[in-house]
Structures are given as structure tokens and as C-alpha cells.
Amino acid sequence: MRRTTLTTRTPHRGTLAATTAAAAAAALLLAGCGTQDDDGKGGPTGAGSGGATASASASASASASPSGSAPAPGSPSGPGSPPGAGSASAPPSATGxxxxxxxxxxxxxxxxxxxxxxxxxxxxxxxxxxxxxxxxxxxxxxxxxxxxxxxxxxxxxxxxxxxxxxxxxxxxxxxxxxxxxxxxxxxGPGKISCxxxxxxxxxxxxxxx
Structure with missing residues (x-):
């Protein structure tokens, strides 16, 4: 009867160290990509938010400006018009x-x-x-x-x-x-007059x- 001997090979220390280093490098690479993606997404979003805020501020300033503007000088409602400028009327005259x-x-x-x-x-x-x-x-x-x-x-x-x-x-x-x-x-005809x-x-x- 033959004996079968199973021989188990132990990996070399150099090979194990190389494999561990490759795994660590891959992990660092993945972490760096994730950070870059987050930064890339954050950049445009922040820029868009700032642009929208600036546009809203400009629109609010433009819409608020006409309401606070002073009336043109010399107009009937302006402070520069003389008293009674818009209410002058001809004096009444006797009829007939x-x-x-x-x-x-x-x-x-x-x-x-x-x-x-x-x-x-x-x-x-x-x-x-x-x-x-x-x-x-x-x-x-x-x-x-x-x-x-x-x-x-x-x-x-x-x-x-x-x-x-x-x-x-x-x-x-x-x-x-x-x-x-x-x-x-x-x-009327045939009637008595008053x-x-x-x-x-x-x-x-x-x-x-």
C-alpha cells in the first residue's frame, strides 16, 4: 500500500509583503478618488448657490429702487411744484x-x-x-x-x-x-275751469x- 504525503507550501515572506503593500495602495487610491469626487461635486454646487444668492439680491435691489425714488421736480405731485399748480380753475360767472x-x-x-x-x-x-x-x-x-x-x-x-x-x-x-x-x-272741452x-x-x- 502506497503512502500519499501531502506537502503544504508556505508562502514566501516577500510575496506576502508585496501583496499587503498592493492592497494598501489600492485602498489609498480609492480613498483619494472619493475625496476628489466629493470636492468636485462641492465646487459647482457652492458656486451655483452663491450665484443664485447674488441674483436674488440684485433683483430685490432693482425692485425696491423705483418705490423709493423721489418724484420728478415740477410735477403736480412733487415737492417742487408750487401750491395749487394742479388745481387752478376759472372763477364762476353768472349764468345768463x-x-x-x-x-x-x-x-x-x-x-x-x-x-x-x-x-x-x-x-x-x-x-x-x-x-x-x-x-x-x-x-x-x-x-x-x-x-x-x-x-x-x-x-x-x-x-x-x-x-x-x-x-x-x-x-x-x-x-x-x-x-x-x-x-x-x-x-278741457265740456269741463269746468278752476x-x-x-x-x-x-x-x-x-x-x-
Missing amino acids: SVPASPSGCVRHVELTAADTGRTVCLTVGGSVRMNLDGTKERPWSPVKAEGGILKGANAGIVILPGDALAAFTASAPGTARLSASRPLCAT LGIQEWTVTVKVTRP
Whole structure:
């Protein structure tokens, strides 16, 4: 019967040392690559963050600048504009009258049915014109002038039935009275009238200019 002898070879010390050194070098190489990758990734990320922060700061400054800007000099809302520069208006004038003297008397005045009971003042040579709106059922009578200082003038032609149109010129200083009237109620065919009268009167004072 043969004997089989198993022989185990022990590695050489030099080979073991070389293998250990190679493994350590590989580990160091891997560690260095990992550090380089981390640094590479960290670089662009940090740069992007800083760029975004700078852009946001610039945008905030640009949007905040117009709100704090001062208004242009000379504009209506600016501090440099004089008081009341944007609110100037023409003084009101009397409707239907033309001022002629410091006393308040005028050279021309126009009257309507709503002016009944008024007192107006004209200067000598001035004129007064009346246009009283009436209806066919309630017409105005012709306007009469009392006092002897108003002379009749051309007032035009009455277009609508029931209206009263008249004009006078002031010929001398004094006081005159204008008057007209019309039925208070409309009278229909076959109906009883109320017999009421609506009167219209205006006092006219005339002075020298």
C-alpha cells in the first residue's frame, strides 16, 4: 500500500509583503478618488448657490429702487411744484348775465318762468329778454312792462304754442315791473275751469354805468 504525503507550501515572506503593500495602495487610491469626487461635486454646487444668492439680491435691489425714488421736480405731485399748480380753475360767472359795473348791475340778462319774484339790475342801455315756457292748454299772456324806462325790442318769433317771448332795453335810470300770467289749471272741452291764475313778475332796476 502506497503512502500519499501531502506537502503544504508556505508562502514566501516577500510575496506576502508585496501583496499587503498592493492592497494598501489600492485602498489609498480609492480613498483619494472619493475625496476628489466629493470636492468636485462641492465646487459647482457652492458656486451655483452663491450665484443664485447674488441674483436674488440684485433683483430685490432693482425692485425696491423705483418705490423709493423721489418724484420728478415740477410735477403736480412733487415737492417742487408750487401750491395749487394742479388745481387752478376759472372763477364762476353768472349764468345768463354780462357784468358791466362794480355795483353788480349787468348789461344783459335772460329770464325764464322759474325767475318769478326776482329783482334784477341793469345799466342804462342794457337789455332784458324773457322766454316763458307754456302749453297749449295753459298759455302765457304777453309780457307787460310798467315804469316807462323799458322800451320794447325784437325778441324773435314764438315757435311753440303757449310760450311767451319778449325783450326790452333799459332807456333811463329807475325801476320797472315785468309781468305775465296764465291759467292755473288746464281747461278741457265740456269741463269746468278752476278759474285760477298763475302770475309771473320780475322787478327791474336800472342804473347808470
